[in-house]
Amino acid sequence: MSVSFFSGSTSFKQQWPFISERLDQIIDDGKFTNGPTVQELERKLENFTGAKHCIAVGNATDALMIMLRAAGVGIGDEVIVPCYSFFASASSIAHVGATPVFCDIDPSTYTIDVEQIEHQITQRTKAIMPVHLFTQMADMTVIRQIAERHNLLVLEDSAEAISMFHEGKHAGRLGNAGVISFFPTKTLGAIGDAGLILTDDDTIADQARLLRIHGQNEGVPYIHQRVGYNSRMDDIQAAILIVRLEFLQQEIARRAYLAALYNRKLANISQVHTPLIKKRGDETANAVYYVYLLETEQRDDLVAYLTQHGIGTEVYYPFPLHTQPCFSHLGYQEGDMPHAEQAARRAVGLPMYPDMTDEQVDEVCEQIHLFFAKGDE
Structure with missing residues (x-):
């Protein structure tokens, strides 16, 4: 699929x-x-x-x-x-x-x-x-x-x-x-x-x-x-x-449901980090899942594997803004922004949109499981 x-x-x-x-x-x-x-x-x-x-x-x-x-x-x-x-x-x-x-x-x-x-x-x-x-x-x-x-x-x-x-x-x-x-x-x-x-x-x-x-x-x-x-x-x-x-709130609810599916099905893969919704003070942010972002040290290999198996992904953002050639005159160096640079190496967006079916989430998660299982062999 x-x-x-x-x-x-x-x-x-x-x-x-x-x-x-x-x-x-x-x-x-x-x-x-x-x-x-x-x-x-x-x-x-x-x-x-x-x-x-x-x-x-x-x-x-x-x-x-x-x-x-x-x-x-x-x-x-x-x-x-x-x-x-x-x-x-x-x-x-x-x-x-x-x-x-x-x-x-x-x-x-x-x-x-x-x-x-x-x-x-x-x-x-x-x-x-x-x-x-x-x-x-x-x-x-x-x-x-x-x-x-x-x-x-x-x-x-x-x-x-x-x-x-x-x-x-x-x-x-x-x-x-x-x-x-x-x-x-x-x-x-x-x-x-x-x-x-x-x-x-x-x-x-x-x-x-x-x-x-x-x-x-x-x-x-x-x-x-x-x-x-x-x-x-x-x-x-x-x-x-x-x-x-008029359909926005039901589509946001569908996105939240899909995110919960992803969270549950990917929870036992030690090599990946799923999204964290951070609590600030007494308030927990109301998450709106525009993107479902995964992090893994094997990001590029995972992307290649998923592409080979017909699953689309999007890498966010492979080159942080301080490393862009057009801003080189500002004097920033690689290593200046370690958290952003780590995300640029590790983060990938998985399919996330209201039209997705539960079966499509199953397929994405199954292929991610298979990828890491092969690496453990």
């Missing part, structure tokens, strides 16, 4: 009648970009997240850049960011003219090591950008305390964190602003690129709306207050997301 790393075809086909009805309306109205369906999505996501403002944009990378610029981050500033994340977490900082200052990660959660943050603060530090990665949020209580002590912005890369909460607040609302990604593989996915900025700050929201449409005020074309971006969300993607939002 082959098992792809990701497939959303079954759930999408089930949702298609609802989506089709909305697409027909968009075609009839002729409003295809940043139109009424996008505005409806923004209102629904404001209700869902509790955010005062949700600003839909073309993708989450644009969302990060627009968020940074809207918050006033620019040339000469430094932004503290974990070095184990998707490239856009750092490239967005560079794109606005600021400098990413890298931190190592907590090896159990893959989020920024809060004990390192204050050591990285300088007179040029403008913001901390925690990344909520894979299943749970960074330690926002400590991060906010540090930011308050040093008068810093907190701008959350919450791209993967739809429906993650801390102390009753949705991810992206614990600091000054945050973002969400709707890339097709995400927990709430479109069928193309789409992203969102969320904030309770009126000024950041106003600037974000300005920046997403070439720096012009909405409804006042051809007068450009700033040099902005062409980052409007398509109404087609908004229609799909409105429908899929």
Whole structure:
């Protein structure tokens, strides 16, 4: 039995009648970009997240850049960011003219090591950008305390964190602003690129709306207050997301069920480490399994074996950001971030999506068992 790393075809086909009805309306109205369906999505996501403002944009990378610029981050500033994340977490900082200052990660959660943050603060530090990665949020209580002590912005890369909460607040609302990604593989996915900025700050929201449409005020074309971006969300993607939002909680529950299956079936393999959901204070993070991440010293051999047997995987992230050639001028060396570098050598994502069947999880786990059994022979 082959098992792809990701497939959303079954759930999408089930949702298609609802989506089709909305697409027909968009075609009839002729409003295809940043139109009424996008505005409806923004209102629904404001209700869902509790955010005062949700600003839909073309993708989450644009969302990060627009968020940074809207918050006033620019040339000469430094932004503290974990070095184990998707490239856009750092490239967005560079794109606005600021400098990413890298931190190592907590090896159990893959989020920024809060004990390192204050050591990285300088007179040029403008913001901390925690990344909520894979299943749970960074330690926002400590991060906010540090930011308050040093008068810093907190701008959350919450791209993967739809429906993650801390102390009753949705991810992206614990600091000054945050973002969400709707890339097709995400927990709430479109069928193309789409992203969102969320904030309770009126000024950041106003600037974000300005920046997403070439720096012009909405409804006042051809007068450009700033040099902005062409980052409007398509109404087609908004229609799909409105429908899929209605199914989000049951899909998150399915992901949790699949993760529990994985945990149980892989528990007795000593060579692997399954995800740890970390308790902070009196609160246990509400895990949302965007990715089911496994760690093993034999990662590359395991990936090759699973590929040979028709099972898809994804290596997260084989090259930490501080080792990327484009950031070599910053002077980081291999060995500077040992926890991130270990994860880069050991971590692999297994198939995890609501369309997965119990039998597919069985197949993945059986092949992992067979791989390690061969190694023990």
